Amino acid sequence: xxxxxRLQEVTKRFRKVTAVERLDLTIPPETIFGxxxxxxxxxxxxxxxxxxxxxxxxxxxEVLGRDHGAAADDRIGYLPEERGLYRKMQIxxxxxxxxxxxxxxxxxxxxxxxxxRFELSHYANKKVETLSKGMxxxxxxxxxxxxxxxxxxxxxxxxxxxxxxxxxxRDAILxxxxxxxxxxxxxxxxxxxxxxxxxxxxxxxxxxxLDGTLxxxxxxxxxxxxxxxTDANGLLINNLPGVDxxxxxxxxxxxxxxxxxxxxxxxxxxxSHTRVHHFEIARPSLxxxxxxxxxxxxxxxxxxxxx
Amino acid sequence: xxxxxxxxxxxxxxxxRTKAFLISLVIMPVFMGGGIVAQVMMRDQxxxxxxxxxxxxxxxxxLPQLLEAAQARNTYAIFDPDxxxxxxxxxxxxxxENQPVDDALRLQLSExxxxxxxxxxxxxxxxxxxxxxxxxxxxxxxxPPIRYYAENLVYFELxxxxxxxxxxxxxxxxxxxxxxxxxxxxxxxxxxNVESMNLLTNAAPGGSQAPTSSNxxxxxxxxxxxxxxxxxxxxxxxxxxxxxxxEEKQQRxxxxxxxxxxxxxxxxxxxxxxxxxxxxxVSVYLFGGYMIARQNGYAHLLxxxxxxxxxxxxxxxxxxxxxxxxxxxAACTDIKEAQAYMMPIMLLLVMPLMIWVVVLRDPLSxxxxxxxxxxxxxxxxxxxxxxxxxxxxxxxxxxGILLVLISTxxxxxxxxxxxxxxxxxQGKAPKIGELVNWVIKG
Numbered sequence: 124x125x126x127x128x129r130l131q132e133v134t135k136r137f138r139k140v141t142a143v144e145r146l147d148l149t150i151p152p153e154t155i156f157g158x159x160x161x162x163x164x165x166x167x168x169x170x171x172x173x174x175x176x177x178x179x180x181x182x183x184x185e186v187l188g189r190d191h192g193a194a195a196d197d198r199i200g201y202l203p204e205e206r207g208l209y210r211k212m213q214i215x216x217x218x219x220x221x222x223x224x225x226x227x228x229x230x231x232x233x234x235x236x237x238x239x240r241f242e243l244s245h246y247a248n249k250k251v252e253t254l255s256k257g258m259x260x261x262x263x264x265x266x267x268x269x270x271x272x273x274x275x276x277x278x279x280x281x282x283x284x285x286x287x288x289x290x291x292x293r294d295a296i297l298x299x300x301x302x303x304x305x306x307x308x309x310x311x312x313x314x315x316x317x318x319x320x321x322x323x324x325x326x327x328x329x330x331x332x333l334d335g336t337l338x339x340x341x342x343x344x345x346x347x348x349x350x351x352x353t354d355a356n357g358l359l360i361n362n363l364p365g366v367d368x369x370x371x372x373x374x375x376x377x378x379x380x381x382x383x384x385x386x387x388x389x390x391x392x393x394x395s396h397t398r399v400h401h402f403e404i405a406r407p408s409l410x411x412x413x414x415x416x417x418x419x420x421x422x423x424x425x426x427x428x429x430x
Numbered sequence: 431x432x433x434x435x436x437x438x439x440x441x442x443x444x445x446x447r448t449k450a451f452l453i454s455l456v457i458m459p460v461f462m463g464g465g466i467v468a469q470v471m472m473r474d475q476x477x478x479x480x481x482x483x484x485x486x487x488x489x490x491x492x493l494p495q496l497l498e499a500a501q502a503r504n505t506y507a508i509f510d511p512d513x514x515x516x517x518x519x520x521x522x523x524x525x526x527e528n529q530p531v532d533d534a535l536r537l538q539l540s541e542x543x544x545x546x547x548x549x550x551x552x553x554x555x556x557x558x559x560x561x562x563x564x565x566x567x568x569x570x571x572x573x574p575p576i577r578y579y580a581e582n583l584v585y586f587e588l589x590x591x592x593x594x595x596x597x598x599x600x601x602x603x604x605x606x607x608x609x610x611x612x613x614x615x616x617x618x619x620x621x622x623n624v625e626s627m628n629l630l631t632n633a634a635p636g637g638s639q640a641p642t643s644s645n646x647x648x649x650x651x652x653x654x655x656x657x658x659x660x661x662x663x664x665x666x667x668x669x670x671x672x673x674x675x676x677e678e679k680q681q682r683x684x685x686x687x688x689x690x691x692x693x694x695x696x697x698x699x700x701x702x703x704x705x706x707x708x709x710x711x712v713s714v715y716l717f718g719g720y721m722i723a724r725q726n727g728y729a730h731l732l733x734x735x736x737x738x739x740x741x742x743x744x745x746x747x748x749x750x751x752x753x754x755x756x757x758x759x760a761a762c763t764d765i766k767e768a769q770a771y772m773m774p775i776m777l778l779l780v781m782p783l784m785i786w787v788v789v790l791r792d793p794l795s796x797x798x799x800x801x802x803x804x805x806x807x808x809x810x811x812x813x814x815x816x817x818x819x820x821x822x823x824x825x826x827x828x829x830g831i832l833l834v835l836i837s838t839x840x841x842x843x844x845x846x847x848x849x850x851x852x853x854x855x856q857g858k859a860p861k862i863g864e865l866v867n868w869v870i871k872g
Binding site: 211 | 432433436437440444447678681682683684685686687688689690691854
């Protein structure tokens with residue numbers, strides 16, 4: 124099956140700053156692709172390259188079978204990170220405007236269906252400025268999907284949403300995927316990425332550092348993580364031999380062990396000091412992998428190398 | 431293109447629904463109508479209080495003739511011929527009876543003026559009758575032989591009447607003193623009026639149209655009104671684009687639009703929308719203006735070719751200035767930042783308003799021609815010239831419109847490049863050098 128998106132050796136520079144460097148990325152159709160990376164790593168630039176808002180300085184960007192053409196393919200829906208709606212427009216009119224921009228002049232029933240689904244029907248003739256932040260975000264989402272896109276690009280779709288609205292939006296995104304839409308979304312929420320995405324890609328300082336399914340990514344990092352819950356609440360585990368790093372999440376702790384360490388010995392040491400309620404040899408979480416790649420230790424070591 | 435039209439339609443709808451548009455649509459006719467009403471009311475509200483003037487006549491012969499002229503005026507010239515109502519004040523001249531005539535007397539009369547006992551006083555020296563030939567003038571300027579003193583020197587009518595009356599009386603008196611028959615002197619000095627006429631046109635078959643007398647004020651105000659309407663059309667059409675683009679940047683709407691349309695289509699849509707807004711506004715005014723002109727018999731002053739030129743220039747001017755405003759809006763993040771860039775552009779825009787009188791006075795001069803071929807000024811000044819003179823060679827507006835067209839295409843291209851980069855840039859506005867870089871490298 125032909126890939127929905129194929130980036131080959133793509134580089135984009137802004138004056139002296141290289142935002143994206145020799146990026147290769149392939150996203151198959153009908154998948155949810157999670158795009159992670161620290162702030163300023165090049166996620167939004169990559170999304171804008173896919174949308175052809177930016178053009179690459181080098182490399183090839185192929186989207187939905189086309190590697191040329193002006194911006195704004197009508198088959199792509201886009202929800203940018205910075206939300207923006209005309210505040211003085213009526214909501215239904217605004218949605219029809221966005222549909223018309225995607226060459227869909229018959230979007231009335233679709234707009235009504237989405238408004239009903241998001242329980243916003245009685246706001247249809249109200250102005251955007253009367254909406255709360257969560258409502259605006261939902262309207263913005265409808266604007267992105269109203270023309271039934273084949274590819275949906277969502278830049279931080281869940282930021283600032285309460286759990287209820289987050290669930291509503293998540294269901295809507297999953298429904299889009301079921302209907303055959305390929306979805307790319309960038310997020311800082313690793314839990315969401317783990318739970319929702321078929322594939323995950325991470326970009327750090329303009330370069331791709333992770334790409335694959337969650338399982339394949341976790342496999343790269345091996346089973347070097349032990350998740351524990353004890354009565355000591357993390358107080359006694361800082362100096363355990365064979366442990367490289369401890370992440371204390373309050374209710375449980377994650378220990379990253381050295382490759383030559385034996386988990387059984389660590390368990391024995393723990394039992395000798397405290398009561399152990401939970402002991403699990405696990406793969407590292409996406410959060411942990413993210414920190415390993417882009418955490419302060421890496422930042423400091425690279426900075427030191429540059430000095 | 432259809433995306434540009436979708437954006438244009440949204441811009442148009444958004445603008446025509448604003449209070450600012452409705453106010454500007456209504457306010458101009460209200461001002462114009464109000465001006466006419468005010469004039470009518472003012473005409474009825476003229477102050478007809480008697481104007482008393484003390485005349486110190488050192489010649490001993492002029493005052494009786496002045497009194498006679500004032501009497502004639504007060505009897506015949508100050509009443510409306512239709513309503514018979516008094517429309518101007520009476521001028522009551524009084525001889526000075528106090529001696530000696532010195533500064534103490536002048537001070538005393540000045541006090542009487544300040545106390546509103548009299549309106550003014552005038553002193554006529556005996557030398558006023560002598561006159562002198564140009565070759566007899568001495569190098570040292572003498573004191574003026576006739577002096578008018580008043581508190582309100584802005585009230586021109588009275589000194590003007592005194593001057594024109596004396597301009598009749600004194601030469602006649604001089605001729606009489608040289609033995610010329612008084613009746614002959616009066617006939618020789620009777621005033622001559624030059625009536626301004628419109629040029630003849632070959633309208634009627636078998637003969638030319640009868641010449642019609644022309645109203646100088648109308649010939650002055652119609653070109654001015656046409657030019658002002660163009661200025662307003664540009665301001666209403668182009669200026670809102672600055673705030674619209676800045677708003678779209680500030681509220682991050684631009685990126686949403688860029689997900690659906692190319693920067694060029696967005697810009698084109700905005701320009702077309704604003705051309706539509708400006709055309710709507712001008713159509714209303716031109717229609718209203720034409721109806722008023724027709725009502726008053728001046729429809730010939732708004733011929734079809736003038737309206738066609740107006741619309742052609744208006745569309746190009748809105749596109750030209752609009753694209754500049756769009757570029758400035760895209761380059762800046764708020765109105766404050768934009769103001770620094772706006773100053774030179776506004777100067778270009780208002781430049782015709784500073785020099786239009788010179789152009790109107792001599793629309794066919796080289797100065798007027800060159801100035802009206804300077805593209806930013808062409809729409810206003812060329813229209814001024816077209817409406818002021820029927821003798822304007824046709825090639826001039828054609829060259830003018832071609833130059834504006836080329837400038838507009840260039841402006842749209844340059845603005846397109848600035849818009850494409852600027853619309854997504856946040857933070858500090860670029861320096862001029864950076865802007866130039868955007869334009870060159872795209």
